[in-house]
Amino acid sequence: MTQPRLTIFALEGLPEFASGVDLPAALATASAQQGVEPGDILAVTSKIVSKAEGRIVAAADREQSITEETVRVVATREHPGGVTRIVENRLGLVMAAAGVDASNTAEGTVLLLPLDPDASASAIRVAVSAAIGGEVGVIITDTAGRAWREGQTDIAIGGSGVRLLDDLRGQPDAQGRLLDVTAPALGDELAAAADLVKRKALGLPVAVIRGMTHLLDPAAAGARSLNRAAADDLFSLGTAEAREQGRREERAARASGAYLHND
Numbered sequence: 148m149t150q151p152r153l154t155i156f157a158l159e160g161l162p163e164f165a166s167g168v169d170l171p172a173a174l175a176t177a178s179a180q181q182g183v184e185p186g187d188i189l190a191v192t193s194k195i196v197s198k199a200e201g202r203i204v205a206a207a208d209r210e211q212s213i214t215e216e217t218v219r220v221v222a223t224r225e226h227p228g229g230v231t232r233i234v235e236n237r238l239g240l241v242m243a244a245a246g247v248d249a250s251n252t253a254e255g256t257v258l259l260l261p262l263d264p265d266a267s268a269s270a271i272r273v274a275v276s277a278a279i280g281g282e283v284g285v286i287i288t289d290t291a292g293r294a295w296r297e298g299q300t301d302i303a304i305g306g307s308g309v310r311l312l313d314d315l316r317g318q319p320d321a322q323g324r325l326l327d328v329t330a331p332a333l334g335d336e337l338a339a340a341a342d343l344v345k346r347k348a349l350g351l352p353v354a355v356i357r358g359m360t361h362l363l364d365p366a367a368a369g370a371r372s373l374n375r376a377a378a379d380d381l382f383s384l385g386t387a388e389a390r391e392q393g394r395r396e397e398r399a400a401r402a403s404g405a406y407l408h409n410d
Contacts, residue, residue, distance in 0.1 A: 156357075158354070160177070170199035174191070183279050189355055191271060192289075193261060221233045260304065285309070288338040306367070335373070342354075
């Protein structure tokens with residue numbers, strides 16, 4: 148069997164995007180001019196989506212914007228430069244600072260994540276597919292840290308027309324044993340690979356991934372399907388937060404008379 152060959156390159160010559168710019172149309176034009184083909188997957192940095200959609204907001208205090216985007220606090224840690232907050236944001240993503248970005252924006256402003264990255268990916272996919280005469284896939288990417296690992300990598304926070312999770316549970320492995328938990332996060336793997344050529348400092352916010360045509364699926368679920376519910380998360384709270392929650396529950400149990408003593 149012929150193995151697929153993966154090729155990734157960045158779209159060049161894209162302008163600086165600002166609020167009100169028709170991003171799907173701009174990417175459709177660039178894709179047609181720079182040889183994007185049916186079956187390709189576009190990896191689009193969330194920052195240009197946010198800028199085009201007007202998600203730049205005035206913020207004298209970045210911390211207030213983080214608070215407003217937060218649904219649930221997972222963990223906080225003080226350090227000499229302030230406080231790091233790991234939170235669940237409105238998109239269901241657990242990340243530092245709720246994804247609020249103060250880099251490469253005007254003084255006194257911050258950049259929020261897109262309101263609906265899956266919908267943004269869909270709009271881009273429709274425009275680019277029409278421009279090149281065939282179906283493409285689109286993922287919206289953002290940078291995130293990872294538990295237990297140093298550094299950051301790009302992940303998929305939006306997607307359209309691409310299978311983002313390869314659920315192999317219940318299938319046999321090479322030795323015939325059934326797989327119980329194996330489900331490669333294809334969307335995150337694509338996002339991380341694309342970041343190798345986007346090179347943020349060079350102003351290349353869109354990468355084209357070629358050779359993964361088998362992952363295209365117009366009916367595929369969006370990137371929200373990659374979010375793990377807090378109820379299923381073994382690490383849904385930081386250490387200090389988990390201890391404090393235990394203390395609160397113990398105090399409440401004592402106050403209600405439900406706390407039992409073994410004599």
